[in-house]
């Protein structure tokens with residue numbers, strides 16, 4: 001009988017239940033079977049990841065490893081510390097591999113990486129089996145049925161989904177796993193390029209993750225936070241398939257909650273337990289199958305009958321949104337995560353725009369500071385010291401716990417972009433990328449575009465008030481008291497607007513309103529609001545209207561060559577990106593600056609600079 005020596009490559013599917021790819025691997029009846037995870041330097045150094053998400057990933061790996069060992073004590077999740085692109089060609093040979101099996105990844109880096117690995121497999125005569133499993137439908141199939149176009153609405157997704165076919169029912173976890181073959185790694189390890197290390201600021205110790213392929217004890221162990229040079233995480237939330245399935249069971253047992261769930265009626269201020277399912281981080285790491293989630297809910301809905309909610313607000317509706325963003329990403333590729341070169345994303349001349357690499361047209365991860373005021377506002381937003389307690393509580397919850405309710409995300413995203421600061425949505429998306437436990441590139445970029453009204457949604461005149469919206473859900477300000485402890489003793493009457501509190505009330509609460517919260521923070525102080533919100537909202541709405549009238553998108557010639565500025569001639573009196581300190585890489589704005597060169601600039605009337613001057617007085 002021919003030997004079938006199979007590597008099962010775990011990536012974004014850290015589970016045993018409902019894994020079409022794992023089933024395909026086991027259907028080969030392997031004579032040797034290795035469940036492995038490659039510790040990929042791309043994620044370690046080139047993707048922003050906060051401590052909380054690293055911990056969550058390690059939790060998921062440890063839990064999966066235990067479950068694998070329960071099925072076969074000779075196995076665990078074997079972690080190999082090298083880039084998959086250089087590791088696999090060596091591994092194919094050393095372990096005499098015949099098959100490589102993995103779940104399809106339609107993310108931008110994932111596709112590129114898998115292409116390289118598949119070519120190496122072809123050269124080595126290794127058969128590769130790839131199965132879709134991360135989404136309800138195969139995102140590439142959705143794109144095909146949508147005429148090759150990105151799915152920019154729920155209707156488009158559902159129409160395409162209908163043509164692809166019924167969402168598959170989940171398949172059970174395997175009951176046993178075959179033995180592994182030999183695991184010699186007596187080949188040279190390719191050391192990763194560690195610079196630039198986007199996670200350097202988080203390391204308090206030396207990163208020793210790549211000292212040897214099989215880890216410090218040579219037993220292919222899962223990494224630890226210490227090994228990665230990271231201090232402990234701050235989130236109370238832990239990862240793993242076992243926790244995910246328990247959580248789902250509990251939700252499903254509450255048939256009324258499951259069947260009548262309506263997202264707009266869940267409170268963004270509720271944190272213990274959250275008002276929504278809190279299953280997104282598990283879906284992100286594949287510790288929970290999205291089809292398992294979908295069908296368990298759908299079965300409850302079908303049995304519930306009258307009174308059950310339906311998409312888009314229902315629980316299954318939320319999962320459809322996830323598929324919509326995945327399919328949009330699958331169609332557009334890397335430009336889905338940016339404005340530049342993205343034909344579906346409106347161009348708005350926000351402050352703090354991304355830098356782009358002229359040779360690829362892809363953002364570099366750095367940005368231009370066209371306005372010092374905007375930069376200060378951005379930092380104050382990021383660190384939860386805007387002086388608006390609702391915004392600050394949400395941003396601190398994100399940093400500390402790694403999660404925020406969907407409507408909280410709405411509030412802070414609207415505030416940063418079209419409803420307050422007029423700052424590029426890509427800045428906000430990067431902060432979310434760093435701090436969210438559930439950071440999912442497709443969902444993050446898609447939702448930021450939705451909230452900034454650059455794609456998917458266009459009602460830019462509807463803004464979230466940083467005062468009234470929070471109050472509506474949480475009169476007593478419990479979320480603020482928990483995450484902005486400086487204000488915990490303030491009367492509920494003033495908790496959303498401490499600047500309106502009389503001095504005796506502030507004194508009684510032990511708080512002084514002072515400073516900007518960033519570089520001049522003193523104990524017992526909290527900043528005044530960084531701007532007059534009503535004034536800023538109007539400025540932003542006017543500027544959005546202008547940008548909508550101009551009607552450019554990210555792939556338009558004027559956006560790419562910089563002539564867009566000519567379409568915003570009154571840029572001295574209305575909100576528009578300032579001229580950029582160009583270093584040659586962004587032809588567009590360089591031209592913009594040149595076209596203004598030598599002009600005498602009018603005094604700003606209601607621009608960001610004017611608002612800042614007013615605030616300083």
Ligand SMILES: Cc1cc2nc3c(=O)[nH]c(=O)nc-3n(C[C@H](O)[C@H](O)[C@H](O)COP(=O)(O)OP(=O)(O)OC[C@H]3O[C@@H](n4cnc5c(N)ncnc54)[C@H](O)[C@@H]3O)c2cc1C
Pocket residue numbers: 263274276277278279280281283284315318319321322325404405406407409410413432436438439440441443444445447448451
């Ligand atoms: C600015 C912004 C950024 C976001 N970034 C992310 C992200 O990086 N990763 C992410 O998973 N979600 C993101 N979301 C969507 C949404 O906020 C989260 O999925 C949701 O809050 C997760 O909590 P939950 O699991 O309790 O959701 P539930 O309400 O219980 O929903 C169940 C599941 O449906 C999916 N879902 C729900 N809402 C959305 C949505 N709007 N878009 C896509 N999927 C959705 C999630 O997988 C979620 O776990 C973002 C939303 C906004 C406004």
